[in-house]
Amino acid sequence: MLKRIFAGLFLLLVLVLAGVYFLIPTEISINNITVNTSDAHAFQFLAHQEEWKKWWPGTAASDFEYQYHNHLYTIKQLNNDDVVLLISNPGLSLNTQLSFMATDADKVKLNWSSVKTSSLNPISRFTAYLQMKRVKKDMNAILLHFKRFVEDDRNVYQMDVRISKVKDPIILATNIIIQQYPEMKQVYALVDQLKQEIRKQQAKETDAPMLNVHQTDYKKYEVMVGIPVNKAIQPPKNMVVNKMVLGGNILETTVKGGINTTRNAFKQLEKYKKEHNLVSPAMPFESLITNRFKESDTAKWVTKIYYPIF
Structure with missing residues (x-):
């Protein structure tokens, strides 16, 4: 009887480990959204660090550092069509790229992406997965906040048109x-x-x-x-x-x-x-x-x- 119990526990452990390895991807990438605005407005509010304070949903530590929930978002590089950001907390350091590209006259696609290779250690792998899931949720919320901000003419033109x-x-x-x-x-x-x-x-x-x-x-x-x-x-x-x-x-x-x-x-x-x-x-x-x-x-x-x- 005892052998059957151990055999069952061992089988359950194998299934859990298999699930960790096969259900959690080795590489994790993240998020995109379409915004009803011009590429000029996307450039205005994303490619100039002083503009971030106007739309950022969290708090600003400086022109280059922004806090949202438990993560610090540091602007590392500003380009004509993307922004390189480091997302960090005591247990995480994640390089990301927020790119923006016009799909037609009044639509811009924002793609915020990162690739994080998961550890072979099942515990570390599962922990990283949960952490990335929280980061993904926050990034989605930030993108949605930007979308709502830039689609409001009062924010773009400083008046209600x-x-x-x-x-x-x-x-x-x-x-x-x-x-x-x-x-x-x-x-x-x-x-x-x-x-x-x-x-x-x-x-x-x-x-x-x-x-x-x-x-x-x-x-x-x-x-x-x-x-x-x-x-x-x-x-x-x-x-x-x-x-x-x-x-x-x-x-x-x-x-x-x-x-x-x-x-x-x-x-x-x-x-x-x-x-x-x-x-x-x-x-x-x-x-x-x-x-x-x-x-x-x-x-x-x-x-x-x-x-x-x-």
Whole structure:
């Protein structure tokens, strides 16, 4: 009876060892994910170490060292299409490669890989397998966090960009050419002229005043101011009626701050337009939600930025 028990235990041990050797691979490799973004954005947030802090789900010890759960991720090398990282803890040192490659205009495949040769010692082999399984889980979580971060326009463009529809297509506008960026008293003097003409022709304003400032050369600025109205009117000689396509597409964002803030918003919308292969049939403009002439604190200025597209 005792011999049968020992024989059974021996057989069980053999099966366990066989399972360790045959079920646990000699080499272990890891993880990939597809991200809905451009290769430029993948490059921006992966190939520049100062950008990692913006999206990393754990803590940052420095620009090159990042902690997630019980592992330290050290950036060893940054290249144009991959990053070499060392994953370590007291019982692990694992060299990995995080590569990124565009599969089409708006998709990037991220592949985070490593090969670890398992020990012939069954206990070490099984221990390494469990450890790599935990690492794999963490790497998947990090990749998923990066995917969610970079697919959110608010993180990429530092503002919420959305595509809306043109609701007020008729705009009464006027312009001047001056030698410096306009002061608000000049802008609102034009706004007052438009308001007077709108009242004169018994029309109604349907939205806030619109502004576009375009530098024509080194010392000249063309300043165009417009106000959306509810019906077509006959403009006087110093004014025009611009018509947009009702229901046409338009990029839109809202910002709070002064002139530098709005300039940056225009740059980001231009970047968005190019990266999404959009074309603009008309000039972009800012909608002056806050009366800038009455409110002197630029930090309180609320502005909507619009960029017509198709």
